[in-house]
């Protein structure tokens with residue numbers, strides 16, 4: 238069984254992105270082939286990269302990760318909306334405003350991850366989190382919306398926003414969660430999501 242986990246390259250002039258760094262730290266999962274990929278922070282290119290990953294790997298589960306710079310807790314995203322409205326340019330300089338992601342698509346799509354069960358497992362492990370009702374209107378929301386639009390209905394898919402880690406907090410002091418804890422959380426989220434596939 239193949240599982241796809243993606244992070245993003247650094248953006249907004251930051252030196253590092255924990256969603257990319259965490260990919261190297263994910264625990265091995267029994268019987269699972271983990272495919273890790275870093276996505277470009279480029280609104281024009283990201284869809285093509287994502288489509289190719291889905292075509293090549295046909296994942297049974299897709300977990301997409303990104304950085305939420307201003308948040309102190311790991312966030313399970315509930316909702317992706319069919320809208321791009323960037324308040325900063327992407328890494329290619331594009332700044333779409335009030336543009337739908339898929340013009341024919343529904344206004345919003347709900348996460349297909351077992352959010353409450355993941356949150357409960359994290360709590361047991363001593364990892365605080367929040368369920369977020371907005372993934373923003375930038376690349377992370379775009380990837381979540383495309384994932385939920387393009388993957389077959391039966392494939393659990395969703396998005397987790399990670400807070401800054403120690404590397405970012407050293408560069409820009411503020412709240413952070415150590416990368417090792419983030420990696421543990423992502424591993425647990427994968428385990429719980431896989432349980433929902435293998436009743």
Ligand code: PCA
Nearest residue numbers: 245303304375376377378
């Ligand atoms: N976070 C951004 C895009 C890339 C990333 O890691 C976002 O929250 O949209």
